[in-house]
Amino acid sequence: MSQLIVDGVSVEIEGRRLVDQVLLDVAPGQFVGLVGPNGSGKSSLLRAIYRVLKPSAGRIVHLGDEVWKVSARQAARRMAVVAQERMGEFDFTVDEIVMMGRTPHKRLLDTDTAADHELVERCLGQVAMRHCAGRLFQSLSGGEKQRVLVARALAQQPEFLVLDEPTNHLDIRHQLELLELIGRLGTTTLAALHDLNLAARYCDRLAMLCEGRLVAAGTPAEVLTAERISAVYGVEATVGEANGLLRIDFRLKQQ
Amino acid sequence: MRIPLALLLPGLAAALALSVTLAVTIGPVNLSMLTVWNIAWAKLSGSTGMWSAAEENIVWMLRLPRVLLAALVGGGLAVVGVAMQAVVRNPLADPYVLGVSSGASVGAVLVLGGGWLGFLGIYAVSAGAFAGAVVSFVLVFLIAVAGGRLWPLRLVLAGMACGYSLSGLTSLIVLTSENRELARTAMEWMLGSLGGTAWSDLGLPAAVLVMGTGYLALSGRKLNALLVGDETAATLGVDVGRLRLRLFIVLSLLTGVMVAVSGAIGFVGLVIPHVVRMLVGTDHRRVLPVAALLGGVFLIWVDVAARMSFAPIELPVGVITALLGGPFFIWMLATQRWRSKDTA
Structure with a gap:
């Protein structure tokens, strides 16, 4: 039984097809990584899943409901997103940002309860940001901001996490910590990732996109072969193994 | 702090x-x-x-309605400013800067000069102003959006361009009108004036202010999410399209009604939200009630200054707010964290 089914989804913007008939499914509890070069349609596919880009064809079914047919509120109670939106001129404190994760659970007259504040604190604790609760969001470093946004997603108490390049702007330690955390949470997760070594290490399954098409899906070892990486990324790759982990090296192709 | x-x-x-x-x-x-x-x-x-009839008249007929209207209009403009800044995600927005007040003026003058909407009785001018406000707000918003994104600089420029054109249109209607009386009243009113307020002027603004502020404060959580970004708001469960449509209507109604009773009083919606955010942060559930009260206090005292500083000559209150607001706007422009990415 799949939690998320992406069934022949295409996304078009101004006549350009960014995602082309992609088939994908994510089983409960899995951490699935979406990999592929820049412009391969990773973000567009994720945006179709989290209801920002309406697909031109196909269906996306989450927990038995088509995601484009439920209300925004209901969708947000099941699915939380960490994306790459830059905040404008206004600033909130870190705990206010995380508290926003409670938005889909609140009705018109509901106030923030003691339980909400406790949850916010716990979520900040999970990303090791509790000490920054009172600080202004804009005053944080890129990595700290990313962790706060993950905490906001956790505060939504979702059944499904969508992450668009969550390790961007993070140093190595924080990259490892973040992916470790997501694995530990056990929440079903679909994440676009750049770093193939990290993807191989932390993801249960990978799906590789190239020019909007799904070119491979399966376990990291099945997807990340030297021939495929060479074809999709246009680089020479060697895939080996070290300490039981997949290890990929790259170099430019000889002219 | x-x-x-x-x-x-x-x-x-x-x-x-x-x-x-x-x-x-x-x-x-x-x-x-x-x-x-x-x-x-x-x-x-x-x-x-034990007081004279003259004293009673001064308090009850002349000063009290005017002071109360100042409080209502000040509170209303401050609340509109706060919410408008969230809708367009730009701290330089206010009904005056975005040309929405000018749009409301055109609608009001059309009603006054053309005798339109007569069936609405004493609410005709407010209805005209509301219609004008909606049209100009939507127009400015559409001009400022390019390629699905709202550009801060385009927004301010679109607001100014529309504001100037609409002010010109108002002048044209007034000056070519058969109605000589219109020219005099319209002139005073275009500068923003609270003179000659009667009790009957207070009912509609009071009702609209209470309902509008109530609606906005209840939507505070959604406004917070909207301030972060459309995409973020959507993933937090906000139906962004529907929310924005409702905000357009509520904000146009508030602006239209305030402009209909007081004329175009500038910059209150710019100054007060900024000060309030410095006091209580950005969360709209705190900002909105504080802005409503502080805006009221502020405009009461600005109107006192307008009445007293050059007595016996009475200045329109909009002259004082413009004198204070212009430099404030420039100061905000100078200190705002404009990034090249935003303005390019």
């Missing part, structure tokens, strides 16, 4: 009550605060007391 709301709101409510009383005592004839309260109480309870 945040002040707890439990202290700030009662404090501001007291300041508002005190400001109303003090502002009524100030004028060519000075009255004591006690007299003001006695007369107001007598009027409300139907009793009589």
Whole structure:
């Protein structure tokens, strides 16, 4: 039984097809990584899943409901997103940002309860940001901001996490910590990732996109072969193994 | 440096009550605060007391309605400013800067000069102003959006361009009108004036202010999410399209009604939200009630200054807010964290 089914989804913007008939499914509890070069349609596919880009064809079914047919509120109670939106001129404190994760659970007259504040604190604790609760969001470093946004997603108490390049702007330690955390949470997760070594290490399954098409899906070892990486990324790759982990090296192709 | 709301709101409510009383005592004839309260109480309870008919007239017919209207309009403009800044995600937005006030003026003048919407009686001018506000707000928004994104600089420029054109249109309608009286009243009103307020002017603004602020404060969580970004708001469960449509209507209604009773008073919606955010942060559930009260207090005192600083000549209140607001706007422009990415 799949939690998320992406069934022949295409996304078009101004006549350009960014995602082309992609088939994908994510089983409960899995951490699935979406990999592929820049412009391969990773973000567009994720945006179709989290209801920002309406697909031109196909269906996306989450927990038995088509995601484009439920209300925004209901969708947000099941699915939380960490994306790459830059905040404008206004600033909130870190705990206010995380508290926003409670938005889909609140009705018109509901106030923030003691339980909400406790949850916010716990979520900040999970990303090791509790000490920054009172600080202004804009005053944080890129990595700290990313962790706060993950905490906001956790505060939504979702059944499904969508992450668009969550390790961007993070140093190595924080990259490892973040992916470790997501694995530990056990929440079903679909994440676009750049770093193939990290993807191989932390993801249960990978799906590789190239020019909007799904070119491979399966376990990291099945997807990340030297021939495929060479074809999709246009680089020479060697895939080996070290300490039981997949290890990929790259170099430019000889002219 | 945040002040707890439990202290700030009662404090501001007291300041508002005190400001109303003090502002009524100030004028060519000075009255004591006690007299003001006695007369107001007598009027409300139907009793009589030891004061002259002239004093009663000054308090009840002349000054009190005007001061109360100042409080309503000040609160209304501040609340509109806060919410408008969230809708367009730009701290430089206010109904005056975005040309929405000018749009409301065109609608109001069309009604006054053309005698349109006569079936609405005393609400005709407000209805015209509301229609004008909706049209100009949507127009400015559409001009500012390019390629699915809202550009801060385009927004301010679109607002100014529309504002100028609409002001020109208002002048044209007024100056070519058969109605000579219109030119005089419209002139005073285009500068923003609270002179000649009667009790009957207060009902509609009071009702719209209470309902509008109530709706916005209840939507505070959604406004917060909207301020972060459309995409973020959507993933937090906000139906962004529907919310924005409702906000357009509520904000146009508030702006239209305030402009219909007072004319285009500029910059209150710019100055007050900025000050309030410095006091209580960005969360709209705190900002909106504080802005409503502080805006009221602010405009009461600006109107007192307009009445008294060049007495016996009375300035339109909009002249003072423009003198204060212009430099404030420039200061905000200079200190804003414009990034090349935003303005390019």
